[in-house]
Amino acid sequence: MDRRTFVHGVGGGSVTALAGCLTRNGENEEHAAETGPLRVATYTSFATGSDSDPDTDSDPNPDPDQAPSPAGDWFRETVEEEFEEEIEWTVPESGIEHYIQRARLDADIDTDVILGLTASELALVDSVLDAHGDTRLFESLERDRLEHADRIQSDLAFDDPRDRVLPVGTSYLSLVYDETVLESPPETFDDLLDSAYADTLLAQDPRVSNPGQAFFLWTVAEYGSGSGMLSFWEELQANGVRIEERWTDAYRDAYLEGERPMVVSYSTDQVVAAATDRDMQRHQVAPLDNAGYRSTEGAAIFADATRTELAYEFVDLLLSQTAQAELATRNAQFPAVSDEYVDLDATFLENAVEPDETVTLTYDDLEGEFATWLETWDDEIGD
Incomplete structure (x- = not known):
């Protein structure tokens, strides 16, 4: 189980093996x-x-x-x-x-x-x-x-x-961005749809990733669970959001490699950045609407x-x-x-x-x- 895995289609499918489990037959x-x-x-x-x-x-x-x-x-x-x-x-x-x-x-x-x-x-x-x-x-x-x-x-x-x-x-879910690339971060969800942030955001799939799931639920809280939420996601896609399957795909494999200057992650990002002596300019935290999910x-x-x-x-x-x-x-x-x-x-x-x-x-x-x-x-x- 990844950290807060969410599996799509949970009502069906086969039962997978559990690593390291003990059986209790007999x-x-x-x-x-x-x-x-x-x-x-x-x-x-x-x-x-x-x-x-x-x-x-x-x-x-x-x-x-x-x-x-x-x-x-x-x-x-x-x-x-x-x-x-x-x-x-x-x-x-x-x-x-x-x-x-x-x-x-x-x-x-x-x-x-x-x-x-x-x-x-x-x-x-x-x-x-x-x-x-x-x-x-x-x-x-x-x-x-x-x-x-x-x-x-x-x-x-x-x-x-x-x-x-x-x-x-x-x-707390937040945006993490590289201030050497982005002059200023988005301040609201609607800002993410602006052309200034086209092709800049890395997010995660809510069907398999918990930060992806949390970001999705945040948009439900912001726009409702119906047409408003879907419209936001459609416009976010049109603005070039890149949705990776998991957090490691988005953060480690893409963001840390400099492929994009902004990623959905956590507001504790600088804790690890400081502990690992990373360039803090690349680890700026940007809450949306001064909030975090x-x-x-x-x-x-x-x-x-x-x-x-x-x-x-x-x-x-x-x-x-x-x-x-x-x-x-x-x-x-x-x-x-x-x-x-x-x-x-x-x-x-x-x-x-x-x-x-x-x-x-x-x-x-x-x-x-x-x-x-x-x-x-x-x-x-x-x-």
Whole structure:
């Protein structure tokens, strides 16, 4: 699963294999799972920091050889030290679709925790599974088992009526531009349609990329889900936007190579640029309408988890003071907890841009709607 993968056509297709999964067929294998490592599904960049794999989409840390080691390394070491347990990171090739399809087929999930779940992915899970008999994929959380749950900023809550996901970090989508090429950045969505920005923008496909998905949802929030949104995208295409499949394709392979001077990315871009000693002129952050689209990542526990107790301990660890600081530094994202519960690195504080205003669509906004919006975009704009 890339960082917030969104798979088009999730209602159909075959079930893909899960890298590194344990099977639970038979008594001996089931017992092994109960006493084995904690199995956590996440995105490649979190687990390994690698940006060479096609599933590293939307990693805001494009140079792992120079930047801090990946968050997964830190969590592996910490879990081993604090709990004397092991973590097995799993990266399903088809992202959330893998679990939706297995739930539909009543197949073993073989994973305890998912890390990096977004509100739109949760809405998609429910829109597909509820239509097939309300199959339960994630369990409702027992909050009395979580010491740090009350630290979470209230405005990051998923508004999930079943209370299945805890926010662990958040990012703001923005434009990143090269001021040595562009005299000034666009200030509004409508500015992006101006001839001054023809053939300058790199974006990502919302069917497979989370920043692409977030940018798409931002346009829904700006123009509505109907003709206004489609008209914007049609005009954006006419103005030469280049839509790459994934964040790494757009950012690392195109923007960093100087192919275009502007890219849809994150407002923490300068955190990594400073840490890797890049030319800051090429890493200017430009919010649209002085705002950024907020994309919050969460953690959920699978209903069929075999290491439930350890799963709760791991989720609680994610919200601890030290872990939240490490996530900010290593994952270039804002903490999910209130300020008094985290001490941020000076480089992060100096270079992370938090927009003046926040735009976001909650689970309540997305439930029963997102799949339809994306299908509309696909029919008119995709391919």
